[in-house]
Amino acid sequence: IHCALGALLGVALAGCVAMLIWQKSPEHITLTSRLLTMGGMILVGGLEGSILGFMQWRILTKKINALPARQWITVTTIVAMLSWTLGMIPFFLMEEQAVQTIPLQDKPLVAMLAVFAVGLVIGALFGLFQFIVLRHYIERALLWVLANSLGWALALVWLYIAAILPDESAATIVKVVYGIAGGVFSGMTLGRITGLFLIPMLQKNGLF
Numbered sequence: 141i142h143c144a145l146g147a148l149l150g151v152a153l154a155g156c157v158a159m160l161i162w163q164k165s166p167e168h169i170t171l172t173s174r175l176l177t178m179g180g181m182i183l184v185g186g187l188e189g190s191i192l193g194f195m196q197w198r199i200l201t202k203k204i205n206a207l208p209a210r211q212w213i214t215v216t217t218i219v220a221m222l223s224w225t226l227g228m229i230p231f232f233l234m235e236e237q238a239v240q241t242i243p244l245q246d247k248p249l250v251a252m253l254a255v256f257a258v259g260l261v262i263g264a265l266f267g268l269f270q271f272i273v274l275r276h277y278i279e280r281a282l283l284w285v286l287a288n289s290l291g292w293a294l295a296l297v298w299l300y301i302a303a304i305l306p307d308e309s310a311a312t313i314v315k316v317v318y319g320i321a322g323g324v325f326s327g328m329t330l331g332r333i334t335g336l337f338l339i340p341m342l343q344k345n346g347l348f
Contacts, residue, residue: 178228182221189213189220200338203347204277211273219269223262248304255300256293263292278345287337294333295326 193216194209201207267288275281302322306315342348 178225181224181228185220185224186217189217192216192220203342207277208273212270215269215273216266219266223265227258227262251304252297252300255296259293259296260289262296263289266292278341278347280341280344283337283341284334287334291330291333295330298322298326298329 190213193213196216197207197209197212200212201209264285267285270288271281271284274284299322302318302325306318339348
């Protein structure tokens with residue numbers, strides 16, 4: 141639930157920022173609009189990371205009492221901002237016409253595999269940054285990197301599915317509902333997979 145809430149808030153805010161900026165310049169994607177979009181997404185990524193980090197810390201600290209909130213939330217916020225930055229670079233570099241005609245629904249299986257691959261990388265980054273803190277408190281903490289890599293890969297697939305299901309003619313409220321549903325399933329998937337890895341890690345250290 142905590143992961144779902146963190147992901148949901150982050151995704152919802154990111155969608156709102158993107159929609160507002162995109163609607164302000166639907167005819168002409170300028171350098172300024174790209175910078176605003178990229179900056180807005182990075183800031184939203186920071187907010188998402190801080191929320192997700194806090195939610196995760198609340199869960200983890202019940203078993204790992206010494207886990208420091210400041211360090212955990214800080215590294216999660218930093219890696220979230222880094223991930224959003226890396227994710228926005230292709231958008232920033234694409235030609236204007238290409239940006240306006242991104243074919244989300246063309247070849248969905250290929251796109252889904254690409255999203256899964258991106259998720260593996262982003263998740264590994266999340267896990268690696270958090271591993272830096274976690275390794276001081278439990279053994280076999282490196283498994284946390286694998287847990288996040290798989291978790292984020294599947295979580296992003298849910299977001300992709302939510303993005304392509306409604307067509308362009310769908311009402312805004314319909315797109316919002318799909319977005320919220322995607323955020324919930326994404327967060328629950330991330331929480332479930334990381335939890336499956338976390339339980340044996342805690343058991344190995346006599347904490348569960």
